[in-house]
Amino acid sequence: MNEPEHVPDPPEAMSRRQFIGWGAAAVAGLAIAPGVTLFDLAHGRPAAQAASNKVRWGMLIDTNQCSAGCNDCVTACSRENHLSGGLAPTDSQWVRKMELKDLRSGKTHSLPMLCQHCEHPPCVDVCPTGASFKRADGIVLVDRHICIGCRYCMMACPYKARSFVHADVTGQNPDVPRGKGCVESCTLCVHRIDRDQKPACVEACAAAGHNAMIFGDLNDPHSEISKHIAAYAMTQVRADLALNTAVRYQGL
């Protein structure tokens, strides 16, 4: 009589120990996966890697291409950074359209004015706590955690590029923290740059077909912006202050 054949465990069946092991791994995986995915989405440059001073981000604005009636860069900025878009004297405006008229010739210009991301930023010099700082890649930012809201940087900025948050803010973009009582300004869309995207205003300008704004690395001689700067006459606003701005204007 044949002894009943020993039936081995089916290969897919798990011991309790294996089950716990795999289960734990699965749970861990579930917990980590979204983070990993987000990490991939969020960082063109890995988070562990510091911003490099080999790069200097800059912007070139061709005022000949900038249209007087167009406000697309401003609305794109408000949309991206969740600004209200209000125009009261207490509302934040990170980028604004300026209309200029030469008092002698009568020639008019239209251009976006924003933080010029100076190499020698006066706002960083005067900030008592170091909340205003310049990142290695030249982007001038405000650390919301140590800004005490003294507004000395606003007094120091030659471009009136900074705004003070006068009231509570709601509906923030998690990438762009803001807060009542702190000073803020154009971040050059640093959260987008770190994902290898262009600033929202530059993208909007291109989408409108104006292409008046070129964004790129001023340190890379082969970048589009560097080639333009090498080829055409450029203006730095308040060049007399010798701040070496990262935003340059063509056609003024």
Next chain:
Amino acid sequence: MPIAYREIEGQSRGYYALLGAFGAVTLAGLASAYYMEHHGHIVTGMTNQIVWGLPHVFAVFLIVAASGVLNVASIASVFGEKLYKPLAPLSGLLAIAMLAGGLAVLMLDLGRADRLIVALTYYNFKSIFALNVFLYTGFFAIVAAYLWTMMERRMNGYSGPVGLAAFIWRLVLTTGTGSIFGFLVARQAYDSALLAPMFIVMSFSYGLAVYILVLIAAYRWSGRPLGDVVLARLKRLLIVFVAAALYFVAVHHLTNLYVAKQQDFEKFILLTGGVYPVLFWAGQVTLGSLAPIVILAHPALGKSHAWISAAALLVVLGALAQMYVTIIGGQAYPLQLFPGMQESSSFFDGVVHPYAPSAPEIMLGLGGVAAAAVIVLIAVKLLRFLPESLDEAS
């Protein structure tokens, strides 16, 4: 003969009325600060164009006057003027009280006053604000030590060197305060090395005016004798300081008028700028400088305690006008980004920025003044700051 200092009695109805009034204003100032903190600066008259408002006018006045008021003590211990020696402790007390009041206003006007600990633990040493944190706290410590050497008999021997240190420190401190504005390269109203020495001379004038006011009031209200010789000396000194401050103001404006790129700004602040030229000419120059000089130098009026008080009060009001013109007027004039171009934008480029102080700002500013007064009132009751008599005849 040793000087007999004594606490004031501080039991009269007048004393408690004064303490109650200043206490109430201090509390109103604190309530205003809470209100501003809770709602944000939206409830003030300040905007993204006028970023420093009336609280800064009061705060900077108090801080500048605080350093200047110490001069009375310095004249005694640094320059050895015997007549000023009895006046010295009150001078130190006023310096500490006014600095405390001014700093309180400055701090409570911050967007994030709750981050005081951040301001005290994170430093950017290139910032004159950060350096001022050390200059102000150091001033408290040095003046406190100075008062100790003056008021503790065993320590009297050290009052000379400590007084000298305090004198040097206060000069550096006011340099720091003036440089808050002097280092603002972007703005036409400021950006001048002249502002540091100018603020020092202004502090002489503001501080002495406050000192005279408090001295006359304290002696009148406490019924102690105050002689004419002391007051005549202080009064003559005030004439010199007010005139010197006016001289610096004149040089500052004349220099600016000579520079083509500054002429539009000067035209604004001296002529066409609405409230600012009025405050400058009527407030700062006429009522705040010329009128007090005339009163104090007048052979009859200059002898009356009431008129001397009035003149000192005018200097203080003129000082506030000067701070308003300097701080608010300097911001009201638009930044010139593109010289030779007419500018306009949704962010108020190219236009004069309006400003109307709100009630909470006014209360916060006055609260700082009142807080200083409360400190003085309590201190003169608890400690021996005031000589029993300042009558040289007795």
